[in-house]
Every structure is written in C-alpha cells, then in structure tokens.
Amino acid sequence: MPRANHTDxxxxxxxxxxxxxxxxxxYRRTTTAELARRCGVRVNILYRLWSDKKSMFIAAIGYVxxxxxxxxxxxxxxxxxxxxxxxxxxxxxxxxxxxxxHYRIVFAGLSETDDPEIHAALADxxxxxxRFVRQQIVAHREDIxxxxxxxxxxxxxxxxxxGTVANIARELGxxxxxxxxxxxxxxxxxxxxxxxx
Numbered sequence: 701m702p703r704a705n706h707t708d709x710x711x712x713x714x715x716x717x718x719x720x721x722x723x724x725x726x727y728r729r730t731t732t733a734e735l736a737r738r739c740g741v742r743v744n745i746l747y748r749l750w751s752d753k754k755s756m757f758i759a760a761i762g763y764v765x766x767x768x769x770x771x772x773x774x775x776x777x778x779x780x781x782x783x784x785x786x787x788x789x790x791x792x793x794x795x796x797x798x799x800x801x802h803y804r805i806v807f808a809g810l811s812e813t814d815d816p817e818i819h820a821a822l823a824d825x826x827x828x829x830x831r832f833v834r835q836q837i838v839a840h841r842e843d844i845x846x847x848x849x850x851x852x853x854x855x856x857x858x859x860x861x862x863g864t865v866a867n868i869a870r871e872l873g874x875x876x877x878x879x880x881x882x883x884x885x886x887x888x889x890x891x892x893x894x895x896x897x
Contacts, residue, residue: 711749714739719760723804727757727812758821764802765825786840786892794885803867830856855891862887
C-alpha cells in the first residue's frame with residue numbers, strides 16, 4: 701500500500717502561521733527564514749510545501765478568503781427567524797470585520813500586482829468574495845423586492861468596497877472603533893436593501 705502524502709495536510713497546518721506572518725511583516729519584509737522559524741520547521745520543509753516565497757504569499761491570499769468563508773458559513777447555518785442570512789452577515793461583519801488583520805495581506809499584495817500570479821490570486825479572491833456576497837444579497841432580496849435583483853452584483857461589489865474602506869479606516873486610525881462599526885452596519889444595510897431606509 702502506498703504511503704499517504706501529507707503535503708496538503710501540512711500546508712493546511714502551516715498556512716495560518718504563514719498568513720499571520722505576511723499580515724504582520726508584509727510581503728517584502730517577510731523572509732523564508734522567518735516563515736520557517738515561526739512555523740517551527742526548516743526552510744527546506746517550506747520549499748517542499750511551496751516552491752517559493754511568492755507561492756507561500758499566494759497561499760496566504762487564499763487563506764484570507766477561505767478563513768472568512770468558513771466563519772460565514774458557520775454563521776449562516778444558524779437561523780434565528782428574525783434576520784435573513786445576509787442581515788446576520790452584515791451584523792457580524794459590523795462587529796468583527798478586520799479583527800484578524802488579514803486585510804494587511806491583501807494590502808501588501810496590492811503593491812505587488814505587477815506580478816501576474818499575485819495579480820491573478822488577488823483578482824480571484826475579490827471575485828470570490830463578490831460572488832459569495834451577491835448570493836446572500838439575492839437570497840435576501842428575493843422575498844422583499846424581486847425587481848432589485850438586477851443590481852445585486854453591483855451591491856455586492858459595494859459591500860466588498862465597504863470592507864476595504866473599513867479596513868483602511870482601522871489601519872490608519874481615521875475613525876473610532878464605534879464609528880467604524882456604525883459605518884459598516886448602516887451602509888451595509890443600505891446596500892443589502894438596495895435603497896436608503
């Protein structure tokens with residue numbers, strides 16, 4: 701019987717550490733030696749898992765999306781009868797958006813978009829976010845205003861943009877935590893409904 705390949709399992713184990721390191725240090729300041737030290741492995745082990753630092757960074761970009769969606773899917777599986785899944789998602793993000801600092805990986809990646817692979821990874825991540833949010837908006841609006849479904853894709857892009865603005869405000873200390881939460885909740889609700897309430 702052939703031995704099991706543990707590469708994927710080891711990647712899943714280490715990618716949160718890799719992502720945290722890139723979030724803390726950025727792309728340029730992060731070295732493979734530092735990644736290895738934080739992961740508790742030798743550099744050659746990292747190179748068995750990923751071909752180079754860029755591949756590690758692209759894995760971290762994927763982790764940003766995957767970790768968000770894992771939390772959201774758990775949240776959306778819960779039902780309370782008072783709020784739609786989309787409303788629960790907006791309420792959750794108004795309290796928790798950006799708390800893990802993963803947005804710093806995205807910001808670091810935006811300065812590296814001349815690299816086609818990083819560009820593609822970021823574009824894919826943003827498109828996946830937009831599709832996920834759009835699905836929630838469509839499900840929310842189907843009952844309240846079927847005519848409002850046509851702009852759900854644009855509303856989803858606006859929610860993604862709202863997250864980016866909230867992260868910039870957090871990173872630069874432009875608004876208080878309370879103001880940032882109110883911003884996300886109020887504007888998120890308007891985007892969700894497709895009209896000012």
